Amino acid sequence: MSLVETAPPTVRPLRGSLLRLVRSELRLVLGRRRNLVLLLGLALVPLLLGTVLFLSQDTALDGQGPGFVGRVTGNGLFLVVASLFLCLPFLLPLTIGIASGDAVAGEAAAGTLRYLLTVPVARGRLLAVKAVGALTFAAAAVAAIAVVGIVAGAAFFGLRGITLLSGTTVSLGDGILRIAAVVVYVGLSMTGLVAVGLFFSTLTEVPVGAMAATVVTAIVCGVLDQLPQLATIAPALLTHHWLDFAEFLRLEPDWGVLGQGLALQAAWVAIFGALAWSRFTTADVSS
């Protein structure tokens, strides 16, 4: 008998099997208590901010605060923008770093990775599904802030047409569209961070290490971005265009800047996605 005669028949995956695995992954990510607590924490930000601003609106402090905070009492829609603005430097990277850093390393630490791979799940497929799970969590994180923000904003301050940075006021419908665009842009701005987290997650079987490395990456990028001496490399930093969501609040958004922001995220996704793939598809799984 030769090798060819005894070679096993090729097995084809059933139709819909990828979708089944994605559903299972999403149940795992979104059903996990720790992740739900993280989302709850993010959802509390607009609620607490709205409460504080509501209680202080008849005092001398009304209309004060950094960024968009001062405009919230005039228009509940700004509660969404102000909450995102406050969460972007730390809270969002932290929660997203936890979820994406845990993606592969968490399974490795629990030992479940070796059982997934012997089921078998092809490594490339597993990484792709893990990416979908982490991206979904990132989207849920941004959405939690946005949804609670708009509901609380409406309840506390009412929603009305937005007065743009240039002073022009647009209709409520136009305003809601612009806020939605801000939310989508912030969500897409998190994709590079998810890719970084996924890469660190393939390097270790200690999830906390991958989480910390991911969060530190975001923070270091934010700090370096502040240094005028490093202005030459600033446009390549992960966080450089994060706050450019404000473009949507101009009468004529600068699409060039927004495009650069999205292209930057795409570049980080491509680089760290490729690194994660090359690492994960060749690594020995000894956990």
Add this chain to the structure above:
Amino acid sequence: MTDPTTGAAPSGAAPVAPLAIATDGLTKRFRSGQVAVAGIDLRVPRGAVYGFIGPNGSGKTTTIRMLLGLVRPTSGRAFLLGGEMPGAGADVLPRVGALVEGPAFHPYLTGSANLARLDASDATADPRTARQRADEALDRVGLGAAAGKPYRQYSLGMKQRLGLAAALLRPRELLVLDEPTNGLDPQGTREVRNLVRELAENGTTVLVSSHLLAEIEQVCSHIGIMSGGHLLLQGDRAELTAQGLPRLSVLTSADHVGAATEVLTGLGLTDVQTEGATVSALLGAVPPEKVSAALVHAGVDLLGLEVRRPNLEQIFVELTGEGFDVAR
């Protein structure tokens, strides 16, 4: 060297049944320089229950990880159900159930949710029968009643059973069970042995590893003994034990020990040893009934007579010159 896919001898001897597992000079050297597995040639025939025995740290688990495609060999090749690993994993692993280095599941999911998660990951498993197959697997290992409990509340034995249930989620041609009796009480160990026996009767090939030879020896048709990364010995269990030299022991009364020794020596038995009132010697070609007749004839009190072939553990000790449970 034999053909790794068929096990046929190079001399063109009678073809042997195809092999479920075959490796050829399989070697793993870790980055630290430590050689965990040093060029082993495993031969596991289809339908066999192969006892993969060795002390802790002898390279069994690393070998199993290479067989399953989790770890890449430094050199050598590994074939699983005719496919070369790790490349053929997608084609052969659906027909292989595995328990590797203890069970591992999500602690906050229930037993059945954990099985559902594994089944959902299997691109070739039919989702319509998932529930039924999971329930059957849980019942088979006696976990039916605890299916709805979170994994973290399971005892060590229950965890081990859930690992076995996962390996049995689908009908398998080959089961690779790494230390399946770890953490089980004697009753659980017996149940695992019965399960292995039952699966083997239905034609499933089983590779079962253990550092405790006695726990699995009885169910094995084949044995491979690992030590220090080397496969010291492998083959049909009956043939291996037949290689050992039989030893005859005579239990006599205390003051007849000297006479008994003389009789045994007189018959040409070698390596005569005395321990209390027991005199033993290597039997050689002398028929045991001739010994008993000679003893009676010489007037020696014959309180007991026993002929024993050395068991595998004694063979192992002879091979390695060390106790079996020595961790390296």
